[in-house]
Amino acid sequence: MTAKEIRESFKIFFKSKEHHIVSSAPMVIKDDPTLMFTNAGMNQFKDIILGNQPAKFKRVADSQKCLRVSGKHNDLEEVGHDTYHHTMFEMLGNWSFGDYFKKEAIEWAWEYLVTILKINPERLYATIFEGSPEDGLERDNEAADIWGQFLPKEHIINGNKHDNFWEMGDTGPCGPCSEIHIDLRNETERANTDGLLLVNQGHSQVIEIWNLVFMQYNRKADGSLESLPAKVIDTGMGFERLCMALQGKISNYDTDVFQPIIKEIAQIVKTEYGKNPQTDIAMRVVADHIRTIAFSITDGQLPSNAKAGYVIRRILRRAVRYGYTFLKQKHAFIYKLLPVLIDNMGDAYPELIAQKGLIEKVIKEEEESFLHTLEMGIRLLDRTMVETKSSGNQTINGKDAFTLYDTFGFPIDLTELILRENGMNVDLDEFSTEMQRQKERARNAASIETGDWVILKDGTTEFVGYDYTEYETSIIRYRQIKQKNQTFYQIVLDVTPFYAESGGQVGDVGVLVSEYETIEIIDTKKENNLPIHIVKKLPEYPEAPMMACVDTDKRATCAANHSATHLLDQALREVLGEHVEQKGSLVTPESLRFDFSHFQKVGFAQ
Incomplete structure (x- = not known):
């Protein structure tokens, strides 16, 4: 079976079991502060599992694109050097939200692997949770008994809490899991060493292919467990590993998931794959990384120097470096691999086809930019290495x-x-x-050196600036601050019409007027969601009633420039493309600055 046929067979099988087939969630996550990338199939269902959102469908299945570049088994520097590490991978999965549970999950997993895919059952093993006295949990005999219908007892292996009890976090849904492992060694090796001894021992040919998670408990804040009212099934199967098993290969990179890309690389660089260990590693690196980069760009994440963008830039630059050093590519070439990637995966992920032009432009621009940096840096590093070695170091x-x-x-x-x-x-x-x-x-x-707050009265600030530019007020508290050898004062008012700096727009300026004096407010900022008024001089009578008066001319020009940022945002999208995203702005009465993501210098005509 081809990779395309395997992926499709999974969806067809679970559709026949009344599962709703959903699209893959984006690989780049924009609305979860705890994650930059989708690293498991369950990410898009997290709110359902946590009970924050009702399930639209009780049974769901999909093929999810995932990215992992850190963690115990996901070291970026290992990718390409072995046969099974990847940055981007696909996870086939099926879920039940309060519907079926262990019996169906295990029976259907067996049916799909053995009846549909014709995998030799003698090569399969299942691990089950051995129990945990500290949690008051017994062995998962329910799962063991179900597996006993299909596997001999010696192929059902007890697993510890680390390997066979899944937890979302310190608290929340959790439960035992059952891993399915397959022995891909040849008959001679299998006869010499029992596969039972190699399960979960890091052997490259005795590998886990499917994990069935049975979420039946809730971990409370005190560490105790209670039963979940609606049990959840969450399964994940490594697509690339499954293809390796079904296509009789000993490496994921030898399957038709990667071979079309590797063959295209070999043709471009005029080097045959399989002849030289160093060039083979470089080709595997490029073949893996082009997938990650292309999918990230389709999900709206351009390479940059911050957060998720930095991860993508680092992956792309690693591919460029391997091409430069080991494949002798001094000019951009990785972008040329996109047509074969689309041919291979475009049917399953049509966003690749839709954004082909953008992906090519971004990758080519990044390649050319880094090649220039690389040449200069390598020359300097070469010189440093020579000097260091000459000194005997x-x-x-x-x-x-x-x-x-x-x-x-x-x-x-x-x-x-x-x-x-x-x-x-x-x-x-x-x-x-x-x-x-x-x-x-x-x-x-x-x-900044900050003094203690001097509290004049208790209370919080009411903002009235959308309706008023002048308002009677009084000071709640104040403190002295020192920055760059200058002294300022921060003042908190009980009512204020002053807009605090937010969303890129600078804060209002103006004056505080009492019957005794007029104090200039030079800025308004927000601290812990509280408007803070900055002054150079503290009022002589801070307890006196005052009028807070905003400089309306400056606010008006600020508002106009703020509106201009929205118009500019739309214009950039229309001219440069829908991939453009606002990354920041600065709006002042005199000017505006608008930061946005784009893969190349904006042309004069644009």
């Missing part, structure tokens, strides 16, 4: 590595990789020291 100092990073944008992990390939290393402690010094310099430049 194998460790370059951290200051040199930091200069490469800070001045030329050369990543420290890339420096480490190149040094490792040349039998050298870097003084990471010194590098960290230099990094810390830079952070301290930046911190000191922005450091």
Whole structure:
């Protein structure tokens, strides 16, 4: 079976079991502060599982695109060097929200693997939860008994809490799980060593392919467990591993998931795959990373220097570096792989087809930009390595590595990789020291000394600025602050018409007027959701009633510039494309600045 046929067979099978087939959620997550990327099939159903949202369908199945670049089994630097690590992968899964439970989940998993896919049952093993005395939980005999209908007892293995009890977090839904493992070794190896001894032992040919999670408990804040009123089934099967098993391969990269891309790379770089370990690693790196980069761009995440964008840029630059060093590619070439990727996966993920032009442009632009950085950085690093070796040393100092990073944008992990390939290393402690010094310099430049609050009366602030630009008020509390050798005062009012800096728009300015004096407000900021009025001079009579008066001319010009940012946002989308996203703005009475994501310099005509 081809990869396309395998993916489709899974959906057809579970549709026959009355599951609603849903589309993959985006791989890049925009609305969950705890995650940057979808790393498991259950992510899109988290609110349903937590009980925050009702389930539209009781039974669901899908093929979910996932990204993992950190964690115990997901080290980015391992990708390409072995046969089974990946950054982006697909997870086939089926879910039940308060409908069926262990019996159906296990029986259908067996039916799909053995009856539909014709996998030899003698090669299959199942692990079940052995129990936990500390949680008052017995062995999952229910699951063991169901597996006993299909597997001999010696193929049903007890697993500990770490491997066979799934928890969403410190609290919340949890429960035992049952992993299905397959032994892909040849008959001679199987005869010499019992597969039972290799399950969960890190053997590349005795691997887990499907995990069935039975969420039947809720972990409370005190650590105790209570039964869930609506039990949940959550399963996940590694698509690439399943393809390897069904296509009789010993590496995920030998399946038709990756081979069309690898063959295209080999043709472009004029190097045959399978002839040289170093070039093979480089081809696997590029084949893996092009998938991750393309899908991230379709989900709206362009490479950048922050958060999720930095992860994508790091992955792309790693691919460029391997192509440059081991495949002798001094010009952009990774973007040329997009047509074969779309041919391979476009049917299942039509967003690749819809955004082909954007993906190609972004990747090509990033490749060309980093190749320039790479050439300059490698020349400097080569010179540093020669100088270091000539002094009889194998460790370059951290200051040199930091200069490469800070001045030329050369990543420290890339420096480490190149040094490792040349039998050298870097003084990471010194590098960290230099990094810390830079952070301290930046911190000191922005450091603020704050005094204690002087509280005149209790209360909170009421904002009336949408309806009034002048309003009678009084001071609730104030404190002194010092920044860059200047002294200011922060004032909190009980009622204020002053708009505090928010959404890129600067805060209002104006005056506080009492019968004794007029105090200029030079800025209004927000601290813990509280409007803070900044003044250079404290009122001589802070308890006196006052009028808070906003500078209406400056507010009006600010409002006009704020409206202009919305118009600019729409215009950029119409001219440059729907991929454009606002990344920040600064709106003042005099001007506006609008930060947005785009993959290249905006042309004059645009």
